[in-house]
Amino acid sequence: MNHTYAVVAETRGGGLRQVTYETIAAARTALEAGDRLVAILIGHPVAALAGKLAAYGVDRVIVCDHPDLEHYNPETYFPILAGMLDAIRPQAVFFGHTAGGRDLAPMVAAKLHAAQISDVVSLEKAGGGLLFKRPIYAGKASETLQVAQSQGPYVVTIRPNNIPAAEPTTDGAGTAIEPFAYSPAADLRAVVRDVVRRASGKIDLTEAKIVVAGGRGVKSAEGFKPLQELADVLGAAVGASRGACDAGYCDYSLQIGQTGKVVTPEIYIACGISGAIQHLAGMSRSRIIVAINKDPDAPIFQVADYGIVGDLFEVVPLLTEEFKKAR
Amino acid sequence: MQTVVLIKQTFDTEEKIVIRDGAISEDGVKFVINPYDEYAVEEAIRQKERHGGNVTVVSVGPERSAEALRTALAMGADEAFLISDDRIPGDEYAVSRVLAAYLRERPFDLLLAGFFSVDNGAGQVAIRTACLLGIPHVGAITKLDIAGGRATVIRDAEGDAETLDVVLPALFTAQQGLNEPRYPALAGIMQARKKNLRRLTLDDLGLTEADVAPKTVRVALNLPSERRAGRLLRGSPREQAAQLVSLLRTESTAI
Numbered sequence: 001m002n003h004t005y006a007v008v009a010e011t012r013g014g015g016l017r018q019v020t021y022e023t024i025a026a027a028r029t030a031l032e033a034g035d036r037l038v039a040i041l042i043g044h045p046v047a048a049l050a051g052k053l054a055a056y057g058v059d060r061v062i063v064c065d066h067p068d069l070e071h072y073n074p075e076t077y078f079p080i081l082a083g084m085l086d087a088i089r090p091q092a093v094f095f096g097h098t099a100g101g102r103d104l105a106p107m108v109a110a111k112l113h114a115a116q117i118s119d120v121v122s123l124e125k126a127g128g129g130l131l132f133k134r135p136i137y138a139g140k141a142s143e144t145l146q147v148a149q150s151q152g153p154y155v156v157t158i159r160p161n162n163i164p165a166a167e168p169t170t171d172g173a174g175t176a177i178e179p180f181a182y183s184p185a186a187d188l189r190a191v192v193r194d195v196v197r198r199a200s201g202k203i204d205l206t207e208a209k210i211v212v213a214g215g216r217g218v219k220s221a222e223g224f225k226p227l228q229e230l231a232d233v234l235g236a237a238v239g240a241s242r243g244a245c246d247a248g249y250c251d252y253s254l255q256i257g258q259t260g261k262v263v264t265p266e267i268y269i270a271c272g273i274s275g276a277i278q279h280l281a282g283m284s285r286s287r288i289i290v291a292i293n294k295d296p297d298a299p300i301f302q303v304a305d306y307g308i309v310g311d312l313f314e315v316v317p318l319l320t321e322e323f324k325k326a327r
Numbered sequence: 328m329q330t331v332v333l334i335k336q337t338f339d340t341e342e343k344i345v346i347r348d349g350a351i352s353e354d355g356v357k358f359v360i361n362p363y364d365e366y367a368v369e370e371a372i373r374q375k376e377r378h379g380g381n382v383t384v385v386s387v388g389p390e391r392s393a394e395a396l397r398t399a400l401a402m403g404a405d406e407a408f409l410i411s412d413d414r415i416p417g418d419e420y421a422v423s424r425v426l427a428a429y430l431r432e433r434p435f436d437l438l439l440a441g442f443f444s445v446d447n448g449a450g451q452v453a454i455r456t457a458c459l460l461g462i463p464h465v466g467a468i469t470k471l472d473i474a475g476g477r478a479t480v481i482r483d484a485e486g487d488a489e490t491l492d493v494v495l496p497a498l499f500t501a502q503q504g505l506n507e508p509r510y511p512a513l514a515g516i517m518q519a520r521k522k523n524l525r526r527l528t529l530d531d532l533g534l535t536e537a538d539v540a541p542k543t544v545r546v547a548l549n550l551p552s553e554r555r556a557g558r559l560l561r562g563s564p565r566e567q568a569a570q571l572v573s574l575l576r577t578e579s580t581a582i
Contacts, residue, residue: 071489075463099484102443103466106451109420110458115542116419118449131546137446140344141351144547152542189463189497193479194490204485209581234582245503252469252504253486258340258445259362259503266581278340284554288579290571296559305557306574308567318568323582 002034003091008081009041009053010100016049018207019096021165023158024056027094028166029123030130038062038088042080044070047179054172061175062088066182072100075190078107084180085112090153097157098206109155115147116155121162121264132156138258138281160207161264198253205254208237210267213256213283216243217272217293217312224250226316227271233323239263241273257282269319271312275300292316328380328473330371331433332404333426333440333453334364336388336395340445346548360395363441366501369508370471371439372403378473380436381405385429387415387422393524400519401511407524414529417447418541423455425539428532430460437478438498442467450500457498464498465491469505 007027009020027037036059041050047065054061064080081104085093093108095101097119109116117132121142124131135142147154205211212231214224224238231238239261240254256263258281268286273279275291275298283289284303291304292312301307308315338344339357346352360368371382384399385408386392396407408429415425430438438457443450450466457464469488470481473495482489483502493499511519529535560567575582 072484073491074465099467102450103454106419106454107458109451110423110455113420116449116451116455117543118451136448137338137344137351138340138448139551141346142549142551143545144549146544146546148540148542148544154542190465190491190493192489192491196488198486198488202486206485251486252502253483255503262448266579267575276341277343281340285551288575289554289557290575301559302556303554306571307557307559308564308571309559310564310567314564315568318565319572322568322572 002036003032004036004038004088005030006038006040006085006088006090006093007058008093008095008101008104009039009049010096010098011043011046011049012204016052017096017098018165019098019158019160021056022160022163023094023096024058025166026120026123026156026158026163027092028057029125030092036060038090040081040084042069042077044068050177051172054175054177055168055170056166057169058175061177062180063177064180064182068182068184071192071195072103073188073190073192074103074107075188076185077104079185080180080182081108082111092153093155095155095157097159101157105155105157112153112155114153114155116157117145117147118157119159120156121159135262135285138262139285140281159264160204203235203237205237205239205256205261205263208263208265210234210236210269211239211256211263211265211283211286212236212269212271213239213241213273214244214249214271215241215273216247218244218249221249223313226313226320230269230316230320230323233320241276241279243274243276270300270304271316273300274298275303328374328378328437329435330374330380330382330437330439331430331435332364332367332371332382332384332399333438333456334368334384334386334395334399335361335441335444336386336392337361337444337446344550346550349548351548358391358394360398361441361444361446363443363445363501363503365441365508366503366505367439367441368399368402368404369506370501371437373506374437374471374473375403383408383433385410385426387411387425396524397519398511400522400524401515402509403515406522408527409524410527410532412528414536415539416541418543419449419451419455420542421539423452423459425529425532425534426452426456427459428534429527430456436495437473438462438496440498440500442500442502453498453500462496462498463493464500465493466500467502468499469502471499471505
């Protein structure tokens with residue numbers, strides 16, 4: 001019997017998010033011959049992006065675009081998504097493990113009384129089923145899970161930056177793009193009053209290819225400036241250790257660690273970070289780790305590919321200069 | 328105002344993970360209230376101090392979880408329930424069904440939980456529970472104000488701050504920055520001993536083992552490959568910087 005699989009796409013700064021392409025690639029792993037892949041796009045303005053999605057090996061794109069949907073609100077988004085899923089009856093629904101995906105996926109799982117496997121970093125077919133690998137204890141260990149009843153629907157969220165993104169396979173001309181009618185609810189239980197886009201225009205920490213992170217050694221909020229300058233030159237995101245956040249040098253939304261965010265960039269540059277276990281859990285799966293620290297005995301050097309023992313306020317501006325130079 | 332807080336006992340975040348006989352070893356491990364749940368407990372107590380009412384903490388987990396509930400009572404919660412039953416698997420579907428069954432018998436205005444647990448990290452249980460109960464939720468909040476049966480919250484969405492108005496009863500999950508949890512005072516620890524900590528099983532909740540059959544199965548458990556220390560660069564700071572830039576350019580396409 002053929003199945004339908006659904007991917008819930010996400011946008012950021014007017015384009016599709018990188019994790020959406022990664023999620024499409026993950027969902028394609030699950031497909032058998034004859035199965036169909038449907039992409040779901042909800043928001044505003046998003047209609048213009050449907051054609052772009054169509055090129056990524058997707059059989060149908062279902063779009064709901066309405067000014068009421070400019071900001072994410074589970075009370076408006078979920079009924080739309082539920083309506084779409086009632087119509088397509090998918091075998092599985094794939095999300096990015098993002099602010100939106102983390103919120104919507106458990107709602108879908110609860111509605112379907114379904115399994116949900118969260119924060120998946122790889123998946124593979126084995127013996128007619130799928131094996132999902134996910135970190136636990138923020139990456140201090142990992143587990144491989146299976147859906148217990150392979151017949152039932154299931155829900156998956158995919159961690160950004162781990163599964164190679166899907167490439168366009170067609171021009172998308174053969175893909176059906178279907179609008180989904182939005183009917184405003186008479187009485188919403190939750191209403192979005194205001195959104196302060198502190199992160200817009202910046203690269204999201206979990207999706208960044210390069211992260212420049214600061215710890216207690218940065219000494220002050222002001223001390224993050226040279227890190228930001230290096231990040232700007234590299235197109236990197238800035239992060240921080242719990243020490244730096246607790247000391248009030250930066251916002252908690254930048255925190256990397258077992259509390260905070262787990263990041264897996266291509267390059268992680270740790271500046272003035274000692275390397276507490278709870279921080280290492282959040283970044284040690286980065287491909288290349290660079291540590292800059294005054295203390296040669298700092299534990300961070302035990303996981304770093306390259307270490308510079310020195311004052312970050314001297315070294316970081318030199319790095320910025322060097323990276324600029326050779327461009 | 329009646330508040331219920333969902334908590335889980337987890338490994339302290341400074342603990343290392345050891346796998347023994349195919350399971351994560353708990354030998355000598357220090358347990359804490361999951362840090363995100365601790366923000367939820369603190370917030371519940373602060374709201375009680377402002378608006379009056381009662382705070383109940385509840386946990387689904389093994390007997391050792393009683394210690395986490397006692398800590399929450401010492402912080403200022405009024406009563407605790409430990410739902411402990413070997414027939415309940417760790418699967419999020421099962422745990423949320425158990426919590427929903429418990430909460431259906433217990434009227435509340437405010438339901439609080441942590442954004443996610445630092446052990447399993449899936450972040451499903453609280454939202455699944457709210458959906459099963461048919462109440463609205465906002466995840467990852469950094470501020471909560473309550474007035475006239477409504478809550479105004481700020482949600483952290485990957486750094487963006489979203490302000491929402493929500494009709495109670497509702498669930499909110501606590502993100503870092505919501506508050507600074509208190510340490511239980513000695514008086515609180517003494518009082519906690521007299522407070523009610525009740526134990527419930529599946530039978531008390533009218534559920535059978537079949538009702539909580541897990542939807543997921545773990546087939547493997549692994550430790551990540553150990554990272555080895557690389558090399559320290561040598562030379563003047565300028566030489567080291569130049570060397571590093573050249574190494575990164577060679578080894579990575581990200582630059």
